[in-house]
Amino acid sequence: xNLRVDFSxxxxxxxxxxxxxxxxxxxxxxxxxxxxxxxxxxxxxxAMNPNTVARAYRELERAGVVEVRHGSGVFVVGPPALxxxxxxxxxxxxxxxxxxxQGIALGLSEAELRRVFEDELSRLKDNAAEARRNN
Amino acid sequence: xxxxxxxxxxxxxxxxxKPALRRLNLEVPRGSICGFLGRNGAGKTTTLKLxxxxxxxxxxxxxxxxxxxxxxxxxxxxxxxxxxxSEDKDxxxxxxxxxxxxxxxxxxxxxxxxxxxxxxxLFELPRKKAVPKLSKGMRTQLxxxxxxxxxxxxxxxxxxxxxxxxxxxxxxxxxxxxxxxTDGTTIFFSSHQLAEVxxxxxxxxxxxxxxxxxxxxxDDLKAEYRRILLVFDGEPPRELADLPGIDxxxxxxRTVSLLVHTxxxxxxxxxxxxxxxxxxxxPVTLKELFLDHVRGE
Amino acid sequence: xxxxxxxxxxxxxxxxxxxxxLMVWLTPxxxxxxxxxxxxxxxxxRIWLGIHMGSLFTSFFVANALAGSxxxxxxxxxxxPGIDASMLFTLSLPVSRRRLLFVRAGLGALLxxxxxxxxxxxxxxxxxxxxxxxxxxxxxxRAILCTVAIYAVAVLFxxxxxxxxxxxxxxxxxxxxxxxxxKFSVVAWLSPLRGMSLISYxxxxxxxxxxxxxxxxxxxxCLFASVLVLERKEY
Numbered sequence: 001x002n003l004r005v006d007f008s009x010x011x012x013x014x015x016x017x018x019x020x021x022x023x024x025x026x027x028x029x030x031x032x033x034x035x036x037x038x039x040x041x042x043x044x045x046x047a048m049n050p051n052t053v054a055r056a057y058r059e060l061e062r063a064g065v066v067e068v069r070h071g072s073g074v075f076v077v078g079p080p081a082l083x084x085x086x087x088x089x090x091x092x093x094x095x096x097x098x099x100x101x102q103g104i105a106l107g108l109s110e111a112e113l114r115r116v117f118e119d120e121l122s123r124l125k126d127n128a129a130e131a132r133r134n135n
Numbered sequence: 136x137x138x139x140x141x142x143x144x145x146x147x148x149x150x151x152x153k154p155a156l157r158r159l160n161l162e163v164p165r166g167s168i169c170g171f172l173g174r175n176g177a178g179k180t181t182t183l184k185l186x187x188x189x190x191x192x193x194x195x196x197x198x199x200x201x202x203x204x205x206x207x208x209x210x211x212x213x214x215x216x217x218x219x220x221s222e223d224k225d226x227x228x229x230x231x232x233x234x235x236x237x238x239x240x241x242x243x244x245x246x247x248x249x250x251x252x253x254x255x256x257l258f259e260l261p262r263k264k265a266v267p268k269l270s271k272g273m274r275t276q277l278x279x280x281x282x283x284x285x286x287x288x289x290x291x292x293x294x295x296x297x298x299x300x301x302x303x304x305x306x307x308x309x310x311x312x313x314x315x316x317t318d319g320t321t322i323f324f325s326s327h328q329l330a331e332v333x334x335x336x337x338x339x340x341x342x343x344x345x346x347x348x349x350x351x352x353x354d355d356l357k358a359e360y361r362r363i364l365l366v367f368d369g370e371p372p373r374e375l376a377d378l379p380g381i382d383x384x385x386x387x388x389r390t391v392s393l394l395v396h397t398x399x400x401x402x403x404x405x406x407x408x409x410x411x412x413x414x415x416x417x418p419v420t421l422k423e424l425f426l427d428h429v430r431g432e
Numbered sequence: 433x434x435x436x437x438x439x440x441x442x443x444x445x446x447x448x449x450x451x452x453x454l455m456v457w458l459t460p461x462x463x464x465x466x467x468x469x470x471x472x473x474x475x476x477x478r479i480w481l482g483i484h485m486g487s488l489f490t491s492f493f494v495a496n497a498l499a500g501s502x503x504x505x506x507x508x509x510x511x512x513p514g515i516d517a518s519m520l521f522t523l524s525l526p527v528s529r530r531r532l533l534f535v536r537a538g539l540g541a542l543l544x545x546x547x548x549x550x551x552x553x554x555x556x557x558x559x560x561x562x563x564x565x566x567x568x569x570x571x572x573x574r575a576i577l578c579t580v581a582i583y584a585v586a587v588l589f590x591x592x593x594x595x596x597x598x599x600x601x602x603x604x605x606x607x608x609x610x611x612x613x614x615k616f617s618v619v620a621w622l623s624p625l626r627g628m629s630l631i632s633y634x635x636x637x638x639x640x641x642x643x644x645x646x647x648x649x650x651x652x653x654c655l656f657a658s659v660l661v662l663e664r665k666e667y
Contacts, residue, residue: 007333010418012354040316047309049168049337050316052354189523189667207663211526219524225517229440241433242525 001030001037005046013048017056022065025076027093028086032078036066039074137164138201140289140321141186146195148181155181157345159195163323163338168315170332170353171325173342174429179325180222182342183293186323187219199289215243218282220292224274226266232277233262236284243285254280271298279307283314290314292324296331304328308335333421343429353421360424363393365406366413374409378402383427394419394427434532438539442498446543449494453551456486476560483558484630487551491628494547495579496602498540499586519667529662537587537655541580548579559635567635574633577644578624582606584651584658591661622646 001024005016024030039057043050057074060066067077103113139162146159156178163169173179184190186197188210197204199213226235236255240246255262258276269277275295282290295311296304312335314320326332332339333353341349349356360382365371371391376384379401383394395402399416406414455462470479522532552575556563563571589601612619613626626632627643 008330008420008422010357010420012357014354015358040313043312043316044309047305047312047334049335050312051167051337055354184667187524189520191664191666207528211528214524214526217524219520221517221520221524223517223520225520227437227441227518227521230437234440238433238437239525242527 003042003046005048007048014052014056014059017042017053018060018063018065021056021060022063025065025078026083026085027089030076032076034076035072036074036076137166139163139198140165140200141323142198143182143186144196144198146182146185146197147193148178148185148190149193154345156185156192159342159345159347161340161347161350163321163340165321166315166319167338168311168322168336169324169338169340170336171323171340171342172327172329172332172425173325177342177429178345179342180293183219183291183325186291187217188214189219216288218285218287218290220275220278220282220290220295222293222297224271224278226274226277228265228267231263231265232260232269235266235277236281239281239285245286247284247286250286251280251284254283272300272303275299275307276303279310283310287320288318289321289323292322294326295324296326296328304331311335329421329425339421341425341428348428349424356424357418357421359397360419361395361399362417362419362423363395363399363402363406364413364415364417365391365393365411367391367410368412372409375406378405394423434527434535435539438536441536442540442543445497446547449490449497449547453490453547453554456490457554480555480558480560481631484555487555488625488628491544491548491551491575491579492582492606492625495544495582496586498544499537499583499590516667523667529665530659533587533591533659533662537584537658540587541583544579544583545576548575555630556635563635570639571630571635574639574644575628578628578647581624581647581650581654584654588654588658588661591658591665624650 001021003017003020005013007013009016021030021036030036036057037045039050039053042048042053057066057068061068061074064077066074068074100113103116108116141161141163143159143161146156147154148156159178159182171179171182181190185192186199188204188207200216202209202212204210204213227238230238236251240251254260254276258273258280260273260277260280266274266277275298279290279295282292296307299307308331311322311324315322336353338351339349339353339356340347365375367389369389371386371389375391375393378393378395380396380398381393381402382396385392393402393406403414403416523529549572552572553568556568556571585605586602589598589605593601606625609619609623610625613623614620620626621642624643624647627640627647633640
């Protein structure tokens with residue numbers, strides 16, 4: 001699990017950590033039953049505040065994503081097998097990969113690619129909203 | 136769960152008739168790393184000096200570990216549990232690293248020899264070198280070592296990373312984080328480097344013109360504050376200033392930028408009512424919080 | 433450890449004065465080598481008085497230097513003038529300001545007394561006609577007690593002032609005292625400067641209690657004031 005935090009973002013750091021850990025669980029990078037690094041380890045690696053890491057773990061436990069087993073550590077909740085969401089995420093990754101490769105081959109930068117993706121997302125959202133209005 | 140290890144109540148201090156601190160109120164709970172921010176001359180160093188006993192306040196109260204710190208005896212009792220690091224990392228120019236450590240050790244019966252050894256090795260401090268020959272970075276490391284080996288429950292530091300290169304800064308931040316993770320050590324330090332404060336502090340305390348203007352958990356502040364950008368077709372209405380929960384307002388022609396605290400929905404609704412043609416909500420960074428709370432207004 | 437720290441702080445000044453005194457003692461050796469010779473016909477007693485006066489002046493400077501680089505102004509003569517920055521470190525330790533003052537002033541007083549003693553011994557040794565042990569002891573007591581006042585005044589000034597103001601204050605204080613000494617016999621009677629002098633009070637004369645008491649009292653007052661000043665000082 002490769003955690004990265006943007007300390008100067010307006011998004012609370014504990015939320016960023018939660019997001020990344022949740023995503024790791026969803027995408028299968030970490031599986032049910034696996035042990036997560038200790039608070040101290042994460043704090044040390046990122047040179048960040050341990051209380052904030054603790055808060056992320058607390059909230060993740062409350063959300064049912066992880067469980068804290070006193071004395072042993074923090075573990076991911078769920079079956080060791082891949083969940084439906086994980087499979088979905090994997091399949092979407094597979095579908096997007098050739099599109100991204102094509103974009104790069106066309107000479108688009110990372111930022112431009114991202115914008116294309118977001119524009120398409122917005123378009124789909126607008127289309128769906130319009131469709132609802134017309135019904 | 137977390138008791139307050141450091142608090143001030145209406146702390147005031149003037150120099151030559153000019154007030155440096157006025158009714159300063161802050162609270163630091165145990166185990167937190169609190170970043171003390173403010174512009175130059177806002178009162179950061181004065182506050183630290185009052186907290187560490189270098190100066191006496193004109194009025195107001197200081198409490199540490201639950202006890203009032205007023206008389207010299209109380210101050211000495213507090214000094215057994217805190218460690219003050221001055222802005223210039225002042226030490227004795229007539230001592231070597233070794234002598235400085237031995238000297239300091241004599242005042243703290245609970246000195247941790249293991250930590251002394253550990254940090255001497257980690258920092259690679261030359262034992263026989265005289266203090267004036269040490270770089271600022273090494274002096275900072277030495278003072279940090281002295282603070283940790285004495286087992287201080289509350290290190291208080293004035294710009295601990297000023298003048299240090301990024302690698303050393305990262306090391307020190309990591310050490311501070313580790314300190315807070317063990318034994319519930321509370322750390323209170325002043326800084327100009329917002330980036331570092333964002334990285335290592337879970338709490339921030341912003342002081343401006345002698346008073347605290349923000350004091351809270353940084354993540355919560357990021358969650359509670361929002362920047363609202365409004366565009367109006369005509370002149371922005373005056374009533375905008377009366378919107379609830381506004382900390383700061385700025386106008387550029389037809390655009391108005393608001394810094395809103397907590398009741399974002401209400402502010403948005405009201406802005407729509409007042410006829411904003413475009414409404415955008417953005418999260419707020421520490422830099423924006425800082426700048427918007429210390430400028431003019 | 434405070435004693436050790438105070439020693440480390442003052443040792444070079446001490447060593448400097450030891451060198452100074454040695455240089456004075458060795459004058460008969462190196463001055464002729466440089467071509468200086470005493471004019472003929474100078475009586476031994478004149479020479480001896482010269483030695484004595486020199487030793488009094490040196491005692492004065494020793495007392496001022498060892499006290500004046502004092503508990504407060506470790507940087508007074510240093511590269512960073514102004515508030516003594518090392519106090520920001522010292523005061524972060526759990527030790528009272530009063531104790532700081534006492535230890536630092538105490539060590540300085542011991543060192544000053546040692547040098548004064550040594551110089552007084554030499555002076556008596558050089559005295560034409562020598563000096564009995566009893567008279568010698570009387571003189572040692574006299575010399576040290578009178579120096580105590582000079583020392584204590586310097587300690588007080590070093591708590592009040594920094595940098596060149598300190599020089600000025602010390603200089604002004606004793607100059608004014610000397611002037612008053614010549615004008616008012618009461619001041620002369622009580623003056624510690626005069627009490628040390630073997631011209632005003634020869635060795636065989638009875639012990640001059642007035643200057644001794646005045647000196648000790650002045651020292652007491654200065655010490656008391658120093659504590660008050662230091663306890664209220666801001667860094």
